[in-house]
Amino acid sequence: MIAYFGLLSLFVALAAMIAQSIIPATTLAKNTSFKNDIFFKLMALIGFSGLSLALGLLIYAFLVSDFSIELVALHSHTAKPWIYKISGTWGNHEGSLLLLVWMMSLYGFLFSRIHPEQKVALQCHGMLTSGLLLFLIFTSNPFNTADIIVTNGLGLNPLLQDIGLALHPPLLYLGYTGFSLAFALAVSALWQKQMSANLIRALKYWVTIALAFLTIGIAMGSWWAYRELGWGGFWFWDPVENISIMPWLSGIALFHSLIALEKRGAMRQAVLLLSIIGFTLAMCGFFLVRSGVLTSVHSFASDPARGVFILSFITITTGAALTLYALRASSFASSHTYHFFSKDMGLVLQNALAIILTLTVLWGTIYPILMEIIIGKSVSVGAPYFNSLFNPLAAIALLLAAITPALRWEKDEPGFITRLWPAFAAGVLGAVILCLYYFDTVITFALPFTIIGLFLILSCFPVRKWPVTLSHVAAGLIMIGITVASFAGKEEEALMQAGKHQTLANREVIFNGAIPVFGQNYVAERGEVKVDGHSLFPERRIFPVEGQETTEAAIHSTILRDLYIVISQPVAHGQYGIHLFVKPLISLIWLGAMGMSIGLIYSLRYTRKQ
């Protein structure tokens, strides 16, 4: 029953999306009622309703452990806590694809109500949604019924049984799919050979929302990795992490280009190109984990056949959009003169940097594929490449972010720098103090990064506009958090017996033994460790259904530092390995990401008022 109605809802949604894409352009549209708002709103509503019903049914099937649906049997189990039964819906290829298409329809529905005049964009968006729906229904049907109904399923990978990883895909996908509207609007502008003020406003609106979700989605994935993987790292330049940071970088460039476009009518071509590229990168990001092109810890079961479908979809959509751009973009070129000392130039340089950063990450990510094709050997590109190139360039970009807001539009004098001296001087002073405190010396790589981070934060005051201040301060905090946590982090481990105490990483650590505990679907050994007077309970969990073990680090967080404890398996003489990590200022990263997203959403209200 669930499977029948689920699949039926998908077909209904597909029909509505195809109608939305094609009918307004055909001879049927001679009857103008197919071109007016109501038609689009109705089709978007039917599409959204159909997909909501389908997703709702699938979530329900997971929640009640309906093993007549093959997907549930393969990825769920009755003993799982209910919240992971729900999040397990998207812990697999078919379910996560359904989630993605549902979000496409959500955005389409909202778009049809908030910007109903963008009819060409609505048609384009309908085509995108139709294409993804076709892919879903015909190659990745989540409602396949099982030939044999088992009494219990295979369970969900224990690494995914965590709140961070329950929230990460939905938030990230809301970011990815949001760019589909920017894509559709750009295509519509190229198609109609003009960018109206309404279109620009619509672009700004949806890009802001998409970027806010993308920021928090990426940060949530990083936060999960930090908590769950047990060694205090939060970014590994994994191909799938890279593929999520690229649309973010181009999204930031797009967001700032839109500011220039609104205020000065400049950067039209950049806005169009970045809108197309942003969604393309987002689609590559979503699909690269499931096509067998790149393998990483993130990969779903790879299937080259699906990879071919996906590549075809991206080729057709982006190929068509870029062809349109190639043919028509020159009519959007602006005869804008850029004076060197101007906010305009600052934004141009920032765009250039964002693109260079994106290309740096892209090159590092596809280099292994390239080498495998050319020399037949598999190589891997790791953190050293990315860190040595990306970090300095990112620092320069953030330096620009401190300077550009102080510049005037169109033309400013070199003397503008005097406005920034106080902030810069205070930044240097603060950075010196910070470095002396954490490193006992100023001769450290952390110094330039902390200077720039503090300078960025201080340059936002006095406050000109709150959303900008919030977002830029947040960026500065993230930079300082990453720098200090990475460079000044300490760790130490020792074998300890119950009742013993030891000094690890300059902290007093007391181990009070380990006891067995039972979770709903796991058995664990839980240790009690006291660090600096705080009681922490690290665990090693065993999940019998999936046959896997996970480490649950115990973390005590304050803004100033995280205390991070991992307990090992017991070794001889009742000893356990106790590993302490001290991560100073790491919370600034998560707080900064939240601040940036809030600043972005806040800016929507702000522009509305104007």
Place this chain on the structure above:
Amino acid sequence: MKLTFLPLTLFAVLVALLGFHIFSHKQMADNFEVRQAPVQIAPKGEYALINFFASWCISCKAEHEILLKLKADHTLALYGVAWKDTKEALEKWRAQNQNPYHDITMDMNGKTAIAYGITGVPESFLIDREGNIIYHHAGPLTEDVVKKELLPRLK
């Protein structure tokens, strides 16, 4: 050529690269001809041992010698089912290890694993002439298990 054609050109190069990569993987896979493991793996009429394994499974290495011995003694036909594996890894495994199996299939969609109720690898199922499962062993096979549980059941 106008500058506006540059993004399209770069995109075409990228697509060509990825497409070539995907297709070359497909070619490698096709050469091996791995089939999906059916639920009815062994033909009726003879005793068979269905062995769920994987190229990445370390415990499986422990029982590999015993499987080779079973094959050499013509005791019974072995059917291997690769679980949560990839075609490339399986090909590599075949190149590096002697093949004890009469036939190897791969459970690509997980359905066969569900049907047999396995929760890990290696697991082995002894099938009689009528196609019934008469013995199931979870974990690597040992000399002991072969002597005490498998051989006595072969009539």
